[in-house]
Amino acid sequence: xxxxxxxxxxxxxxxxxxxxxxxxxxxxxxxxxxxxxxxxxxxxxxxxxxxxxxxxxxxxxxxxxxxxxxxxxxxxxxxxxxxxxxxxxxxxxxxxxxxxxxxxxxxxxxxxxxxxxxxxxxxxxxxxxxxxxxxxxxxxxxxxxxxxxxxxxxxxxxxxxxxxxxxxxxxxxxxxxxxxxxxxxxxxxxxxxxxxxxxxxxxxxxxxxxxxxxxxxxxxxxxxxxxxxxxxxxxxxxxxxxxxx
Numbered sequence: 001x002x003x004x005x006x007x008x009x010x011x012x013x014x015x016x017x018x019x020x021x022x023x024x025x026x027x028x029x030x031x032x033x034x035x036x037x038x039x040x041x042x043x044x045x046x047x048x049x050x051x052x053x054x055x056x057x058x059x060x061x062x063x064x065x066x067x068x069x070x071x072x073x074x075x076x077x078x079x080x081x082x083x084x085x086x087x088x089x090x091x092x093x094x095x096x097x098x099x100x101x102x103x104x105x106x107x108x109x110x111x112x113x114x115x116x117x118x119x120x121x122x123x124x125x126x127x128x129x130x131x132x133x134x135x136x137x138x139x140x141x142x143x144x145x146x147x148x149x150x151x152x153x154x155x156x157x158x159x160x161x162x163x164x165x166x167x168x169x170x171x172x173x174x175x176x177x178x179x180x181x182x183x184x185x186x187x188x189x190x191x192x193x194x195x196x197x198x199x200x201x202x203x204x205x206x207x208x209x210x211x212x213x214x215x216x217x218x219x220x221x222x223x224x225x226x227x228x229x230x231x232x233x234x235x236x237x238x239x240x241x242x243x244x245x
Contacts, residue, residue: 004034005043005055013142014047014054073105075238079231080107080207087224089211090117093235094130094193095204097122101130109211117210123185126152126166127159129193130206132179136170137195137203143170156187178225180218181210188213192221194228196235204239207232 007023008015021031035053038044044053076093084091084107093105100122117123125131125146135143147163160166173179181191193208207228209221 004031004038008044008053008055013139014050014052016051017053020053076105076235077107079234079238080105083107083207083209083227083231084109086227087209087211089209089216091207091209092117092130093196094123094206094208096125096134100124101128101134101206104205124150124153124155126150127155127181127184129179129181129191129210130208132166132170132173132181133193133195133206133208134203135166136173136179155185156183158182158184158187160184178222178228179206180221182218183213190216190218190221192225192228194225194232196232196239198236199240205235207235 003024004020007020017032017035018028020035021028024031035044039046039053044055046052047054080091080093088109090109091107092103094101095104096102101124102122103117103119106117106119123131125135135146138146147166152161152163152166153159154161160169169179178192178194181189181193183189185191189210190213191208191210193206195203196205196207198204209224209228210216211221
């Protein structure tokens with residue numbers, strides 16, 4: 001069963017039991033039975049109405065919980081604290097979830113005036129810096145499927161209201177390696193995010209910080225980009241070196 005989960009975890013798309021078995025070489029009936037069991041237990045789910053399997057919410061939550069309770073949680077907190085000390089704004093560690101980008105960890109700014117987005121909350125994909133980081137990381141087909149299902153709610157006058165407009169922004173994110181939220185989610189708030197990637201270069205999370213426009217401009221946020229990128233690289237190294245402990 002673990003090998004099935006590994007194969008799906010390494011794939012960027014949903015897979016049929018036959019496609020999974022091409023990596024395993026087990027009897028066909030065995031793989032179909034194991035996939036059915038994992039589906040019944042809630043670790044796999046069907047991709048729409050097809051015969052293809054993908055990781056379920058339960059499996060993603062399990063992975064997030066393992067990361068959160070491992071030694072990487074300590075390293076992550078120290079790195080977020082260090083970034084917050086430099087940028088003097090609230091710093092976040094955010095992962096994709098079913099309801100949007102999910103706030104897993106954060107270090108608050110010491111300013112009395114701040115934008116409150118507590119741990120455990122979720123924010124939209126299409127109008128947040130972390131969300132656009134995630135969307136830009138998807139292969140074109142997966143991205144198009146997700147965008148076609150997203151309600152592009154206008155949160156502010158700056159929110160992308162069309163897929164074409166959002167796609168143009170995502171191309172810029174892909175080219176530059178970071179994403180901006182120029183008052184697209186909350187009027188009066190600026191944010192910047194960079195991806196945290198696994199050893200295969202796939203998106204697993206975003207590191208971001210945000211602040212009110214009274215203190216933070218787009219130019220000021222971009223000037224802090226090297227600090228975010230360094231933290232992202234250290235986080236990736238810490239997460240995927242955990243097996244060495």
